[in-house]
Amino acid sequence: MTAVSKPQAQSPSPWARLRSSARNHRSITILAGWLIIAVGLPLIVLIPPLSTFQPQSLWIDGFSNAGVFILLAMGLNVVVGLAGLLDLGYAAFFAIGSYVYAFGASPFTATQIPFWPMLLVGALIAATLGLLLGAPTLRLRGDYLAIVTLGFGEIVPAVFLNASSFTKGTNGIGGIYKPTLFGFNFTLENPVPYYITMVAILAVTMVLLYRLQGSRLGRAWMAIREDELAAASSGINTITTKLLAFALGASTAGLAGVFATSKLTFVGPGQFGFQVSFTVLAMVVLGGMGNIWGVATGAFVIYTIQAVLLKELNQFFQAIHAPILQNIDFVQYQYLLYGIALVAMMLLRPEGLFPSSRRREELHVDSEDISDIPPPTEALGQ
Amino acid sequence: MTGAPTTTAIAPGASASPAPDDILLRLEDVHTYYGQIHALQGVSLEVRRGEIVTLIGANGAGKTTTLKTISGLLHPRQGKISFEGKDISRTPAHQLVRAGIGHSPEGRRIFSRLTILENLKMGAFTRPQDEIQGDLDHVFELFPRLKERISQRGGSLSGGEQQMLAIGRAMMARPRVLLLDEPSLGLSPILVQQIFAIIQEINSSGTTILLVEQNALQALIVANRGYVLQTGHVALSGASADLRENEMVRKAYLGE
Numbered sequence: 024m025t026a027v028s029k030p031q032a033q034s035p036s037p038w039a040r041l042r043s044s045a046r047n048h049r050s051i052t053i054l055a056g057w058l059i060i061a062v063g064l065p066l067i068v069l070i071p072p073l074s075t076f077q078p079q080s081l082w083i084d085g086f087s088n089a090g091v092f093i094l095l096a097m098g099l100n101v102v103v104g105l106a107g108l109l110d111l112g113y114a115a116f117f118a119i120g121s122y123v124y125a126f127g128a129s130p131f132t133a134t135q136i137p138f139w140p141m142l143l144v145g146a147l148i149a150a151t152l153g154l155l156l157g158a159p160t161l162r163l164r165g166d167y168l169a170i171v172t173l174g175f176g177e178i179v180p181a182v183f184l185n186a187s188s189f190t191k192g193t194n195g196i197g198g199i200y201k202p203t204l205f206g207f208n209f210t211l212e213n214p215v216p217y218y219i220t221m222v223a224i225l226a227v228t229m230v231l232l233y234r235l236q237g238s239r240l241g242r243a244w245m246a247i248r249e250d251e252l253a254a255a256s257s258g259i260n261t262i263t264t265k266l267l268a269f270a271l272g273a274s275t276a277g278l279a280g281v282f283a284t285s286k287l288t289f290v291g292p293g294q295f296g297f298q299v300s301f302t303v304l305a306m307v308v309l310g311g312m313g314n315i316w317g318v319a320t321g322a323f324v325i326y327t328i329q330a331v332l333l334k335e336l337n338q339f340f341q342a343i344h345a346p347i348l349q350n351i352d353f354v355q356y357q358y359l360l361y362g363i364a365l366v367a368m369m370l371l372r373p374e375g376l377f378p379s380s381r382r383r384e385e386l387h388v389d390s391e392d393i394s395d396i397p398p399p400t401e402a403l404g405q
Numbered sequence: 406m407t408g409a410p411t412t413t414a415i416a417p418g419a420s421a422s423p424a425p426d427d428i429l430l431r432l433e434d435v436h437t438y439y440g441q442i443h444a445l446q447g448v449s450l451e452v453r454r455g456e457i458v459t460l461i462g463a464n465g466a467g468k469t470t471t472l473k474t475i476s477g478l479l480h481p482r483q484g485k486i487s488f489e490g491k492d493i494s495r496t497p498a499h500q501l502v503r504a505g506i507g508h509s510p511e512g513r514r515i516f517s518r519l520t521i522l523e524n525l526k527m528g529a530f531t532r533p534q535d536e537i538q539g540d541l542d543h544v545f546e547l548f549p550r551l552k553e554r555i556s557q558r559g560g561s562l563s564g565g566e567q568q569m570l571a572i573g574r575a576m577m578a579r580p581r582v583l584l585l586d587e588p589s590l591g592l593s594p595i596l597v598q599q600i601f602a603i604i605q606e607i608n609s610s611g612t613t614i615l616l617v618e619q620n621a622l623q624a625l626i627v628a629n630r631g632y633v634l635q636t637g638h639v640a641l642s643g644a645s646a647d648l649r650e651n652e653m654v655r656k657a658y659l660g661e
Contacts, residue, residue, distance in 0.1 A: 239530075246516060246527050253514040255478060258502030258531035258578055 050230045057226035061219070076335050084214035089326040090221035091283045096306040096322035097225075097232060097315060098275025103304070104312035104379075105236060106268035107248030108161070109169040112176020114299035116273040118292075119152055120145040120280020122183055122190065125290045128200040131191065138202030142224075142281050149277025150270040157269035161262065164251070176300050184292035195291025202285050209285075217286050224282065225319070228275065232315055235271070244268055298358065302329075305361050309368055310375055317377025324376075329357050429454045429582055429613050430475065430506075435484035435494075437467075437474045444470045446637035447484065452582060452615050457608050459616045459624040459645070461658055462634035468617040469511045471634070472584045475615070476508035477501045488582070503531045507580025511587055511617075513571040517560030521551050524559050524570055528577030537577065544573040547603055565596040572603070582613040589620045601627050621658035625649045633658070 045052040068074060068082040077085075095117060102110045123145040127136040136144075160171045183190045190196065201209040202220070209216045235241050243264045246254035255261050284290050302325070310321020333353040340348040353360070368375070430452040437445040445467050452458045460468045473479040475486060477498035486494045493501060498508075516524050525544060529537040545552035548569040554562065559570060568588055575583055585604065589597040601623050608614050618624035625631055625645040633641040633654060641651065648654050 242527065243530070245519070246530070249516040249518060250514050252478065252510060253516060254527075255498040256476065256502070256508045256510050256514070257527050257574065258499045260497070260499040 049233055053230050053233060054226050057222055057229070061222040065218075076331055080214055083218045085327070085330055087214060087217045087221045087286060088283075088330065089323050090218075090225055091279045092303065092306060092326045093225055093319045093322040094228060094279040094282070095276055095303045096310065096318045097228060098272045098279070099303050100307050100312065100315060100318040101232065101235075101244075101275070102268050102272035103307055104314075104318065105241065105248065106244040106265060108265060108268060109165070110172045110269075110272065110300075111169050111297075111304070112172040112174065112179075112300055113272070113276060113303055114295045114297070115156075115176045115179035116149045116153060116276035117280045117283075117299060118179050118183060118295035119149045119273075120277030121284040121290045121294070122196075122280075123148050123277065124281040124284040125190075125196040125199050128285070129196050130198050131196045135200055138200075138281075138285050139204075141285075142278055145277040145281035146274040147277075149280070150274035153270040153273025154266055157266045161265045161269065173297075173300075176295075176297060180292045180295045183295075190292070193292065195289055195293075197289045199284055199288045199290065201288060211288075221282065224278065228278070229315060229319070236315070240264065240267060301358075302361070305365060308365065308375060311378040312375060313379035314375070314377050317375060317379070320377055321375065325361075333357060333360075427453050429489060430615070431487045432471070432475070433485045433487075435471075435474060435481045435486060437470055437479050437481050439470075444637055445474065445481070448634070448637070448639055449484075450632050450639060450642070452613060454613055455608075455611070456630060457604070457614045457616060457628045459618055459621075459628035459631045460634055461618055461621040461624055461631060461654075462640075463657070464619075465636075466634040467637045468634055469586055470637075472508060472586050472615070472617055473510075476506055476584055478508070478510075499531075502578050502580075505579075505581035506584065507575040507578050507582070508584045509571045509575040509586060509588065513567045515559040515562075515567050515570050515574065517558065519559055520556045521559060521562075521570060522555050524574050525551075525577050528574030531578055540577050540579065544576055547576075547606065548573055565592050565600075568592060568596075568600060569603075572600075572607075576607065576612075580612060582615060583607065584615050584617075586617045587619060588616070589618065589623065597623060621654070622649075625654075 064086055065079060065083055068079055073082070076082075095113070098116075099110065099113050102108050102113070124138075124141050126132050127134060127141045127144065128138065156172075156175055160168060163171060184192055187193075201211075202216075203209065204216070207216070236244075243254065243259045246257060246259055247261055247264055251261055254264075303322075306322040306325050307318050308321075309325060310319070311317030336353045337351075340351070343349075428451050432448055432450050435445055435448045436443065448467065448471055450458070450460075450471075460471060462468055470479065474481055477493070477496055477500070481494055484494070485492060488501070488504060488506060491504075493504070493506075496504070502508075516527060519527065522541075525541060526534070526537070529540060550566055551569055551573060554566070559567065562570060568590075572583075572585065572588060575585075588600050588604065592600065597620065604614060604616065605627050616624055616628060625648055628645045630643065631645050631648045632639050633648065641648065641653065643651075649659070
């Protein structure tokens with residue numbers, strides 16, 4: 024075992040210099056990264072074969088939808104990846120954000136609060152409900168917390184379904200107002216304004232999340248994920264710290280809900296089933312828990328596969344009349360495919376596609392090291 | 406469960422009541438439960454400023470529970486704990502770290518995926534990060550081994566090094582009383598000697614120490630006073646030298 028290897032300082036290559044300045048100005052790097060992505064993606068889809076799948080405007084529209092899932096995955100990453108709390112009912116907060124916007128800006132409630140403040144309102148209300156759910160349940164750990172959150176994820180859509188005088192029940196609330204900006208109206212025909220809005224939200228959220236991860240609070244999350252009792256013995260208020268992770272994850276989902284609803288202009292209780300929570304969790308796990316860029320990439324890849332490539336796979340096999348394969352509807356089997364992908368990942372690359380450096384070490388330690396790693400956190404001794 | 410079990414103070418010196426401001430930590434008839442299990446059945450003890458006090462006793466006697474109850478990881482259902490004259494029976498653990506109670510818990514519980522430096526900085530979580538360099542230097546003085554391996558992951562350290570890290574981490578919060586739970590557990594005889602020497606060194610620089618040990622002989626050598634716990638209550642207490650001579654202690658804990 025040697026000390027950490029420092030990069031050679033004698034003659035830094037331009038690439039190394041770029042890397043080190045990117046580390047020092049992380050926020051600017053993230054914003055620049057998103058700018059490149061925002062400009063690059065619409066251009067990439069003009070290249071075959073991507074251009075043959077669907078027209079550019081549909082691609083751009085799809086990217087905004089993918090952005091919703093990236094946002095959800097980044098939020099869930101705070102809860103699961105950073106603080107180590109398994110949340111199986113994350114879609115509940117997505118639902119809350121969605122309905123908050125529907126209540127604030129639809130003919131059904133005869134109110135029209137503008138979209139931009141509603142983004143904040145949706146995030147705040149979701150965060151508040153996250154605190155309310157978290158306060159009694161975060162004393163539970165591991166499997167028990169997972170079960171309670173699973174229940175919460177089922178209860179919230181059920182409430183929206185059954186409180187029909189407020190939510191129109193199973194019919195859902197339609198005709199929700201689209202955003203406007205300085206007199207400019209967002210329309211369904213032009214996907215670009217939604218796309219730009221989404222990229223801006225993602226860029227700002229990511230900068231904030233990176234700052235939090237490096238902050239005192241981020242260190243407290245890390246300590247709790249590693250060993251809750253030792254964290255408490257180090258002077259970390261474990262209850263508050265876990266609550267903050269929960270509330271922050273919830274507020275991100277609320278933000279995603281407001282955006283998604285303003286774009287879909289409809290909200291119904293069927294949109295927030297367990298498969299949404301599961302899909303987002305799969306995105307976090309496949310992308311690489313704890314690594315914000317990794318999780319975002321995982322979400323983007325999975326969403327694109329699910330929304331575009333599976334359909335294309337169907338058409339491709341039908342076009343070449345592949346035996347057996349041409350009769351399979353891959354879109355229908357997407358959850359089977361997720362399941363297979365998750366099992367394969369756990370066996371072959373349990374740290375995810377783009378792991379944080381810490382996770383990588385945790386799962387691929389040299390064999391001499393592993394014998395000394397103590398067992399995972401036990402109950403706090405209550 | 407009622408009635409304090411009889412506690413035998415065997416040393417005349419130990420029962421002489423010291424000046425009240427001299428007492429740093431005092432437990433009065435503390436009862437702690439795990440659910441229905443009555444783990445501490447009326448523990449009373451006191452730790453004076455500058456002392457090393459040891460708690461010895463068999464497995465399951467309540468030594469670890471006593472430390473956890475003091476550091477706020479558990480709370481007593483009955484009885485009172487006071488630290489520097491203030492009642493802390495209900496104070497949560499993270500506030501007690503700020504108040505000056507450091508706890509190096511049972512089983513070391515270092516953050517195995519963080520480096521040594523990150524572990525130590527986590528120990529100083531309650532303090533401004535720009536003021537801890539002196540404390541880091543102090544810990545590295547006590548444990549030069551840790552400095553050699555500063556960027557190595559905690560989980561890759563040997564048992565002895567992990568124990569040093571656990572003690573060092575607790576020191577980083579600048580505790581006025583340091584609770585050490587089985588620091589010699591699983592260490593080689595040479596390392597045990599080293600750890601006990603370091604405990605004395607920490608004490609001589611002004612930190613009061615409450616030491617839980619299976620290694621009763623070593624503990625009674627370094628400690629000023631000791632308490633013998635038996636099934637959740639104090640069976641015997643007194644100056645270490647007297648406890649070492651006590652027949653029951655010799656039979657039960659020193660293996661004679």
